[in-house]
Structures are given as structure tokens and as C-alpha cells.
Amino acid sequence: MTMILDEAFICRLCGHSSTQAVIASTNKFGHSDFDLRPPEMARSTIYHQIQTCPKCKYCAGNISADCPSEFSKKIIRQDYLDLYNNPEIPEKARQFLCSSMLLASIENKVDAGWGALRAAWICDDKKLTEQAVHCREEALAHFEHARKNQQHFLEDEYAEDLILTDLYRRCGNMAQATETAWACLKRNPSPRLVDILRRELELILDNDQSCHNLKEIA
Ligand SMILES: [Zn+2]
Numbered sequence: 001m002t003m004i005l006d007e008a009f010i011c012r013l014c015g016h017s018s019t020q021a022v023i024a025s026t027n028k029f030g031h032s033d034f035d036l037r038p039p040e041m042a043r044s045t046i047y048h049q050i051q052t053c054p055k056c057k058y059c060a061g062n063i064s065a066d067c068p069s070e071f072s073k074k075i076i077r078q079d080y081l082d083l084y085n086n087p088e089i090p091e092k093a094r095q096f097l098c099s100s101m102l103l104a105s106i107e108n109k110v111d112a113g114w115g116a117l118r119a120a121w122i123c124d125d126k127k128l129t130e131q132a133v134h135c136r137e138e139a140l141a142h143f144e145h146a147r148k149n150q151q152h153f154l155e156d157e158y159a160e161d162l163i164l165t166d167l168y169r170r171c172g173n174m175a176q177a178t179e180t181a182w183a184c185l186k187r188n189p190s191p192r193l194v195d196i197l198r199r200e201l202e203l204i205l206d207n208d209q210s211c212h213n214l215k216e217i218a
Helices: 044-050 079-084 092-106 111-125 131-146 157-170 173-185 193-205
Strands: 003-010 017-025
Touching: 044 111, 079 092, 079 173, 092 111, 092 131, 111 131, 131 157, 157 173, 157 193, 173 193
Parallel strands: none
Antiparallel strands: 003 017
């Protein structure tokens, strides 16, 4: 089962002490989604994977951890504050996007991409399709940028292709989703990945932008 504990954290940027939730333990039963979102109970821990300093509004996975000092200037900028306060995006999704914005500003496009994808998962939970697409487009931009710079967001480059295919499909960009899937299939991925990508191509043909789970693959 999932165990969440409250602990005191000192904000690295402003020194303010606040209580934050920490995931002490969790587990997984079942299959992940095509974009690797885990099954329960780990699935729900997403809401505790981002912290925010209530004083200076710094958002990070761990607000006490070492971070670039330049973040202090970025969190008082209007674009950061506008995002932090955007009422159209769920609060936790906003916090992931704020963290993503900071990470992208120091060219950490890998973690910026994962932050944006986690924001999308929260929007999915709230059934906010338009906002989820926006978050996925951000994740795609970061992941594509990372790849161009030889940074990998997963150890397996074929699995990266699967995530990109799924992201494009969920955004409704079926042409790019198809191209990404076929580019991977032509490089002879594992039989398991071939099965998943074939399922993706079926979904693309059906113009299906919804969430799908790996339990669909025999
Ligand atoms: Zn702070």
C-alpha cells in the first residue's frame, strides 16, 4: 500500500520551512498505460511527487535539494507567476509545469518533459482534455529537443519512440504519430514493442485519442 508522510522541508531558494508530503512506500498491481503511467497504487502518488514553497512559490520534486541559484530570478518573473496562478489548469499540474519551465530554462529537457507529462496525467484525471493536450505538446517539445541533443529520456530508444507515438496520438497529431511508429518499426524493435506499436497504428487509424493500457496487448 501507499504510505504518505509529512516532513519539514527548507526551501533552497528562500529558506522558508514548510510541511510537505513524502511518499514513504507504494506498490503497483497491473499494467502501465502506453505512455508508461504506472498502475495503482503508484498511479495516485503523482499528487505527492511535486512540492511547492508556500512563500516564494518555487516548485520542484524536492524544494530542499540543490538547485541553480538563477531559479531565484526566474520564479519572480511574470511568465512563471502567470503559470503558477493559471486557474484553467489544476493546481498540481500547474506546479509540475512550473517545475518543468525552470528545468527547461537550464536545458534539462529530459526532466522538463517528464514534468509536463505528469501535468498531463493530472489533467487526464480531471478530464480536462484541452489542458492535457497542451501539457503533452509541452512534453513532446522537450523530449524532441532532448533527442536532438543526444539526451535520452528513457534507457531504451525504442521505448522512447513508443512514448512519442503515444504523445502525438493523444494530441491528435495522427500524421506525426504514424511517422514515429513506422520509423521505429523499420529499425526492428523487440516483438513486444512491435505488438504495442501495431496497436498504436490501429488506434491512429480509428482517430482514437484516448488513454490505452498495456493489458490490451496479449
Ligand atoms: Zn521558498
